[in-house]
Amino acid sequence: MFKYLFAKTEDxxxxxxxxYFGISSIVWFVIGTGLGSFNAAKLxxxxxxxxxxxxxxxxxxxxxxxxxxxxxxSMAFAMAxxxxxxxxGNTKLWSEKLGVWNCFVWNxxxxxxxxxLWSGMSSGREYSDFPWxxxxxxxxxxxxxxxxNVWMTVIKRRTQGIYTTNWFFAxxxxxxxxxxxxxxxxEYFQLTxxxxxxxxxxxxxxxxxxxxxxVAAAIAYYTVPxxxxxxxxxxxIGHLHFWSVVVFYSTPAAHHLMSSPLPEWLKSFASVEGVLxxxxxxxxxxxxxxxxxxxxxxxxxxxxxxxxxxGVLMAIPLNMQGGFQQTRAINWYIHGTGWIVAHAHxxxxxxxxxxEAAAVYYGLQTIMRRKLYSLALANFHFWFLLIGFTIYWxxxxxxxxxxxxxxIYEVPYIDVVIxxxxxxxxxxxxxxxxxxxxxVWLYNMxxxxxxxxxxxxxxxxxxIAYER
Amino acid sequence: xxxKFDNPLFSLSDEEQNDKARKLWEAEGLGGITEDNxxxxxxxxxxxxxxxxxxxxxTFPLWGQRPQAAIYAxxxxxxxxxxxxxxxxxxxxxxxxAEIVRIVREGQSKYExxxxxxxxxxxxxxxxxxxxIELQNSRVDLEEYTIVGYKVLLANFEGNWKADxxxxxxxxxxxxxYTIDIFYVTYFCLAVMIxxxxxxxxxxxxxxxxx
Numbered sequence: 198m199f200k201y202l203f204a205k206t207e208d209x210x211x212x213x214x215x216x217y218f219g220i221s222s223i224v225w226f227v228i229g230t231g232l233g234s235f236n237a238a239k240l241x242x243x244x245x246x247x248x249x250x251x252x253x254x255x256x257x258x259x260x261x262x263x264x265x266x267x268x269x270x271s272m273a274f275a276m277a278x279x280x281x282x283x284x285x286g287n288t289k290l291w292s293e294k295l296g297v298w299n300c301f302v303w304n305x306x307x308x309x310x311x312x313x314l315w316s317g318m319s320s321g322r323e324y325s326d327f328p329w330x331x332x333x334x335x336x337x338x339x340x341x342x343x344x345x346n347v348w349m350t351v352i353k354r355r356t357q358g359i360y361t362t363n364w365f366f367a368x369x370x371x372x373x374x375x376x377x378x379x380x381x382x383x384e385y386f387q388l389t390x391x392x393x394x395x396x397x398x399x400x401x402x403x404x405x406x407x408x409x410x411x412v413a414a415a416i417a418y419y420t421v422p423x424x425x426x427x428x429x430x431x432x433x434i435g436h437l438h439f440w441s442v443v444v445f446y447s448t449p450a451a452h453h454l455m456s457s458p459l460p461e462w463l464k465s466f467a468s469v470e471g472v473l474x475x476x477x478x479x480x481x482x483x484x485x486x487x488x489x490x491x492x493x494x495x496x497x498x499x500x501x502x503x504x505x506x507x508g509v510l511m512a513i514p515l516n517m518q519g520g521f522q523q524t525r526a527i528n529w530y531i532h533g534t535g536w537i538v539a540h541a542h543x544x545x546x547x548x549x550x551x552x553e554a555a556a557v558y559y560g561l562q563t564i565m566r567r568k569l570y571s572l573a574l575a576n577f578h579f580w581f582l583l584i585g586f587t588i589y590w591x592x593x594x595x596x597x598x599x600x601x602x603x604x605i606y607e608v609p610y611i612d613v614v615i616x617x618x619x620x621x622x623x624x625x626x627x628x629x630x631x632x633x634x635x636x637v638w639l640y641n642m643x644x645x646x647x648x649x650x651x652x653x654x655x656x657x658x659x660x661i662a663y664e665r
Numbered sequence: 666x667x668x669k670f671d672n673p674l675f676s677l678s679d680e681e682q683n684d685k686a687r688k689l690w691e692a693e694g695l696g697g698i699t700e701d702n703x704x705x706x707x708x709x710x711x712x713x714x715x716x717x718x719x720x721x722x723x724t725f726p727l728w729g730q731r732p733q734a735a736i737y738a739x740x741x742x743x744x745x746x747x748x749x750x751x752x753x754x755x756x757x758x759x760x761x762x763a764e765i766v767r768i769v770r771e772g773q774s775k776y777e778x779x780x781x782x783x784x785x786x787x788x789x790x791x792x793x794x795x796x797x798i799e800l801q802n803s804r805v806d807l808e809e810y811t812i813v814g815y816k817v818l819l820a821n822f823e824g825n826w827k828a829d830x831x832x833x834x835x836x837x838x839x840x841x842x843y844t845i846d847i848f849y850v851t852y853f854c855l856a857v858m859i860x861x862x863x864x865x866x867x868x869x870x871x872x873x874x875x876x
Binding site (some may be wrong): 261281284285286287337356357358360361419422423427429430431432433434435436437440441445446448456458460461462463465466467469470471472473475476479480483487521524525526528607 | 689690693694695696697698699700701702703704705706709712713717718719720721722724726728730759814821822823824836840841842843845846849850853856857860861864871873
């Protein structure tokens with residue numbers, strides 16, 4: 198990467214920034230899930246690594262969360278944007294050099310940011326834990342360059358129309374800027390109390406709703422038609438999906454604070470909008486599953502489609518949970534319990550991770566013109582990820598229900614801790630399986646870059662997946 | 666960008682505009698990806714309708730609301746009656762509680778539905794009894810107080826200003842949040858309808874030559 202930072206633009210090979218983002222994202226995924234496994238071990242075995250403030254759960258939790266969101270997920274998104282945006286516009290990336298710099302600053306900035314968090318320098322606000330100067334670096338050093346590259350590539354496209362994926366990409370980078378800027382206002386202006394609480398959850402909600410969810414969905418809109426060769430089932434449903442994300446995902450932030458003294462009308466409004474999150478979900482899932490018509494064999498024998506469709510299917514429980522758990526009737530029971538942790542992992546480690554992994558698998562092979570080093574290892578990765586995640590999700594959901602019962606019936610806290618202990622061990626087992634799968638993935642992609650069979654010109658990776 | 670309004674459910678674009686869209690649709694390959702023009706399947710339309718209705722029905726404060734102190738005032742009044750005392754002596758707490766419920770039902774309580782939704786045991790009733798009596802003596806509106814665990818507290822809800830300068834503490838089943846939602850959802854449906862009706866009608870499907 199370093200040799201291209203000061204190289205002439207024409208000397209930088211096309212797709213370089215996508216490759217660097219792709220590899221970086223996998224490395225951060227390994228780090229993020231490794232930290233997750235470590236943290237889960239601390240919850241399962243309270244005597245594991247004690248005596249050091251740096252390795253206490255309070256220091257490590259947010260490092261895990263931020264490594265995964267801004268390292269794995271967002272860098273995988275950047276990777277997808279760097280190669281899918283130009284591909285859909287029949288053009289090249291607006292500035293490969295800006296992309297390489299973007300990747301460099303992102304990696305360096307995130308390393309500094311996580312070191313700050315690790316050392317205890319934190320805003321203390323969940324999901325927007327970074328201190329204010331890190332927020333500004335992310336905003337202007339990371340998101341603005343990414344947005345410029347995406348927008349300029351869309352503007353300079355050689356097609357008249359803009360495909361659905363690029364609607365989502367372009368609008369998501371714009372919306373992320375707004376979310377980061379407005380959501381972190383409490384840090385710049387020392388807002389406190391209910392305003393701070395609301396903006397904290399406005400940020401957390403919209404990072405999910407206007408960045409992670411739409412970009413992950415946009416990737417699926419590319420992967421499924423590209424690999425199956427089927428046309429996208431419906432351009433019209435794409436409209437419904439896109440606009441319902443904008444309208445219904447941006448408004449329900451107050452449903453994260455249903456027991457707070459926010460105005461009741463705001464909670465009522467947010468709660469209805471919260472259920473209406475099902476509208477984009479239904480549009481997305483139906484459009485993608487109908488696009489698979491006649492090509493379901495890919496779900497079995499193509500690793501990228503296997504990841505993508507699994508992610509698409511996870512959108513169903515994700516949004517059913519998300520839509521209904523925030524209503525007054527259910528929220529009073531599960532609020533503040535492990536149920537929510539399970540739900541957050543269903544969104545980030547389930548739904549979006551599976552879609553991004555497909556993009557990284559497919560993108561790296563396509564750009565490097567190297568066939569996957571080992572399909573068997575890719576399948577190992579898929580199953581470890583799926584089984585590990587499922588163990589995690591089920592165990593945390595059950596633990597959440599136990600905590601909810603304990604909360605409502607005023608069971609002594611220590612009794613609840615003892616009751617949920619087996620599920621904490623299961624959580625660690627599941628999380629560690631995910632981490633192990635990712636180590637294998639990193640090895641597989643590293644070997645793909647070094648020793649993968651060259652893909653002949655005019656062929657695509659999935660076409661030769663089973664050729665020797 | 667010519668508009669046509671004679672058959673809005675078929676198309677909002679004139680034939681020339683639709684023709685241009687159809688030609689572009691068939692000619693253009695977006696990185697090797699093509700799109701069809703299918704409508705939303707009918708069962709999915711019904712599912713979306715159901716979702717919108719559920720969104721309102723599921724979120725009314727009626728569900729998940731804490732019990733108001735007012736619904737137990739009649740229970741407290743009946744606690745020391747001879748019938749309940751007799752039931753207590755004969756069958757203990759459970760029988761006494763059943764007798765209280767029977768007495769209150771005979772009196773046609775206006776809170777019957779809420780009492781059924783929020784049953785409580787004799788022990789729980791004992792915990793809130795004195796607090797409810799104290800509030801009755803201070804002549805406050807018991808509907809503004811909720812039962813939180815073993816405490817009777819002024820409700821978290823802050824509604825309209827009352828004539829005495831205090832805030833209404835009763836949570837209505839409907840508030841302006843729902844009214845905003847109705848307009849919001851309506852505008853959304855209209856906007857999306859307009860967006861998709863500007864496209865060529867769904868009965869036309871593109872032929873993807875060589876993409």
